[in-house]
Each structure stands twice: as C-alpha cells, then as structure tokens.
Amino acid sequence: MPKHLIGVMGPGNGASPLVEETAYALGQHIARRGWVLLTGGRNVGVMDAASRGAQSAGGLTVGILPTADTTVLSPAVDIPILTDLGNARNNLNVLSSQVVVACGIGLGTVSEIALALKVGKPVIFMRVPAEAVAFFARLSVHSLTATDSVKTAIAWIDEQLRL
C-alpha cells in the first residue's frame, strides 16, 4: 500500500510570514498523522516552510523541483524529484497529491488549483482571500472548502482519505 501524499502548494518568494507560519504548522500536523508531505521542493516560501514543519515532527518530505538543479532545493526535503520540466511540473505536484492544500496564493498556486479542480482532486483553501475562493467556486462543479484553522484542515484531509 502506498503512503498518503498530501500536497501543500503556495507562493515561493511572495509568501507572507502568516502564510509561512500556517505552512509550517500544516507540515507538522501532516507528519504527526503519518502522512507524507509533498511540495514543489524549493528553498523558499510555502514549500520550504511546510517541509521544515514536517521534518521537525519527524515526517517524510517529497519535493518535486522544476529544475534538475539541487542548489534551489529546500534542505528539509528528504526525497527530491528532479524534473527539469519548468512550470509543467505543477501538474505533477497536483496529480501526485491525494489531497491539495492551497496555502496562500500566487500565480503558480493558481495554476495548481485550476489543474487540481479540473481532474476532481480535493482542494482546501487556507489563507486565500475570499474573492479568490469565490473565483474558483464559480468554475468548479464541486463546493469548495476554506479554513484558516490547521486543525480543521487536517480533519478535512482525514475525511477525504477515508472516502
């Protein structure tokens, strides 16, 4: 049986301190559940913060890099997947995650949320402005879930994994 991979996607350089704190806490709680954290693997923003959080709680972290260059790899990634696909790798982040958490929002995150909803992957929104959630809700056939509570997010992920 494969492990459960939970994707946390969000801005790289543009992440705010609050978004990074949330990503760190998400990583911690994902690890405590025994799930594997999956991110875009770089050493900045949400990818880095979530990976550090997961590692601090003894969890396993996968990072799917856009390059083949490990100098941009987060030091908190255990399993680096070097794609050299540029932004085309965003689709791999989404497909390889059983559940996607959008933590904060940037243009890369928008592409990932859109690709996830298109294939019916469960997505939960954290620290994403209400009008951005509403934007995606209008394009999606499913109802969308948003919360700023890590505890609520983890409970929701747990439910999705049991479906």
Place this chain on the structure above:
Amino acid sequence: MPKHLIGVMGPGNGASPLVEETAYALGQHIARRGWVLLTGGRNVGVMDAASRGAQSAGGLTVGILPTADTTVLSPAVDIPILTDLGNARNNLNVLSSQVVVACGIGLGTVSEIALALKVGKPVIFMRVPAEAVAFFARLSVHSLTATDSVKTAIAWIDEQLRL
C-alpha cells in the same frame, strides 16, 4: 526569422456559442495578418473554432495536443504537436505563443493564464467576466487588457509584436 505564433486559449467542451464565434473571428483575423494560430489542438470549443476560422482565411494552424491520439485532433489543425503530456502541455501552449488571447474561461484556461502571467507573457482577455479579469489583475504586476472587440484585440496583439 520564425513566424509570429499567436495563442488562443479557452474552454473545450464548455464553450458558449458566443465564445466560439469570437474564437472563429479571432482565428480569421490572425490568419489575415499572416500570423500563425496556436491552440490546444482538440476538436472542441475554442481550439476548434479558432482553428477553423484561421483555416477559412487561408492561415496556418498549430495544435499542441495533450495526448498522442490524433482522433481528438481538430480537422482544422495543420501542424499537430503530439505531446502525451496531459495537462502539463498547457505550459507549452503558453511558452510557444508570443501573445496569449484568453477567449472565454474554464479551469484549463485559468492554468494557462496564470502560467503566462507568471513568465511575463502578454495576455489579453476576451469574453472573460470582469471579476475573473480582476482576480488576475490582483495577482499580476502588469496592468491587464480586456476587450470584446476582435479588431481591438488584433491591434493590441500587433502592438505587442512590435515591442
């Protein structure tokens, strides 16, 4: 000197008749300028309508398919690029277009607009709801252009190609 490739991106199965008409007219005018039309290549929606429009005006059409399966190819595509990349091919549509026209909107289109804005590619919005344009404007460092006039869109593309 390579030819000018103009990308027209928009919904496949979910395109409205008005959006398809606009795509057809766009294809015609792109062809009349001597530009090459680039789409996602499938035989539905905006991809198909724009390709038929361009071909009706004697233009050249490129279609970048997500599959290696030509049964889903628009009969109005001259140059099929068979990627077998799934939705990861959306990034190729964007990178290979010198200018991107978003004509209508669906989840795939959202991913393409986001990837285009992320790399600073010029994007113009047609038949896209104002709140969707506003959503992207908040995430983009550039000001965004929207119009429902094909003539205005073509003039704007022409300007971008001269920059």
Place this chain on the structure above:
Amino acid sequence: MPKHLIGVMGPGNGASPLVEETAYALGQHIARRGWVLLTGGRNVGVMDAASRGAQSAGGLTVGILPTADTTVLSPAVDIPILTDLGNARNNLNVLSSQVVVACGIGLGTVSEIALALKVGKPVIFMRVPAEAVAFFARLSVHSLTATDSVKTAIAWIDEQLRL
C-alpha cells in the same frame, strides 16, 4: 487534414560534416515533397542543417526546443515550439513525427530512436554505423531499414505515409 510531419533527428554539436550534408539534403527533399520538417530546433548540427536545407527549398520547418530560450533556436526554424522540458522533449519529437529519420547518432538520438521503436513509429537510419543499427534491430520486433542514399530514404518515407 494535417500536413505530413517528417522528423529528422541526429547529433547537435557532435555532427560530422558528412552527416550535416546528408541532413541538409534530406531537408531539401522533404520540402520538395511538400512535407513539413520537424527537428529539435537548435542552431547546431543535424537540426540546423536539415532546417536550412528545407528552408532553401521553400519548405516549412518546425523546431521543438528543449528550452524556452530562443537564443539557441536555428534561424531556419519557422515554427518554434518552446517546451522548457529539457531532454523530456525528445519524446515529443518522436510522437509528433509520422516518420523518424535518424541521421548520424549521438546519445540524444539514441534516446529518440528507442522511444520511436517502442511506440512502433517507422524509423530509417542514415549515416549510422552498422553495429548501431544491429543493436536496435536486436531490441525491435520490426525489421529496420538503413540507407545512405537520400533518394532511397525519401522513397521509403513516401511508402510509410501511404500505409
């Protein structure tokens, strides 16, 4: 009806003068038949020589680049496809070609021949050492064709397109 795309694959920097001459002549004859030439698009070796040959005969040339950087583009490419996929783009070269000509051999060419034979794409070998052809013949379920005559190669391609 899409146009016929004929792929010519071979070494970039390591191409010998004889291999480049053959690629140039192939490009010319492909263009004269009204077929579209497809290459890896860079401004070196077989890709560049074949594209220049095709353009000299008034043909249309497609180049599928590994990067999104047009500074490495052959000036003889009409339709640049910018993938930013690195060497993963080799599979697109193969899938998008109706027939593949291996003209000379390098490690990139080996990957393309292998991927082509794996999906049953017709491959013809030119200026490839006999032991390399024999290597592929042992791995392939089909019999393989090799020739150093451009005229013979063109006749063989023509046959494949009629199957």
Place this chain on the structure above:
Amino acid sequence: MPKHLIGVMGPGNGASPLVEETAYALGQHIARRGWVLLTGGRNVGVMDAASRGAQSAGGLTVGILPTADTTVLSPAVDIPILTDLGNARNNLNVLSSQVVVACGIGLGTVSEIALALKVGKPVIFMRVPAEAVAFFARLSVHSLTATDSVKTAIAWIDEQLRL
C-alpha cells in the same frame, strides 16, 4: 540532507526471470544500505521486482509512473509520483537518481541509459549483453562499468555516492 536515491531501470513486460531475480536482490541490498530505491513504478518486470526486494528488506521505494493511473502501480511502491507524461517521464527517472543501475535491457531502458550518459550521471550495467554495453561505450566520453554481481554493484554505487 536529502536521502540517496538509487535508480534501478530495466524491462517491464519483457524481463527474464534471471533479470527479475537480480532486480529483487538489488532492491534488497539498496534498502539494507539505507538508500531509497527509485524505479518507473509499474507492477511488472524490473520495476516491480526491485521494489518488492527493497520493501522486503524494510527499505523505502519511490515509483515515477508514466500515467496518472494507480491501477498499474506496483504494490511495493511507497511513494508514487504520478506524472501523466508518458515516456517523457523516463528523463525524470534518470535525473532524480544519483546513480542509475541498468538491470536487463529493453527499449525504454535504452532511452534511460542514453539520457543518463548524456548528462554525466553514473550508470552501471547488470545482465546487459556485452555488445549493448559496447554500443554505449562508443557513444560515451566516460568508461563504463558492467557486472553481474550485486555485491560489486553495491560497492560501486557506494563509491559513486562518496565522490
């Protein structure tokens, strides 16, 4: 610090019993060293045998699938990466492995060896006919290593990781 990822590549459906036994033993020894096994992830041939071997020894296994379809996933893969890239994913297998073991040979394996040698990735050959090794040696600037002893292969990998 990321973990060491060791790639074992080889035929899927066409693998012989001897090749599969070797793959199983390789997986076991890779796991005993504390390295992570990386394969193409499918439930056949070398990918499956190596993953089962690694799992039997308590190791961690990564499988980079060509599809987004987990019904073809080896049950011995812990971390499935779902690419939906078709054979373009072969380049990811190679780039994500610090060392590549070619165990047996098929057309997919040939493409992986070629892509690995092209970027200077260390490759060791097991259960590969001498003339196939010679074929690659003629195209490679490095000298190539072949062995049918798992113990020798593991010692060689260990050396590569210390360079």
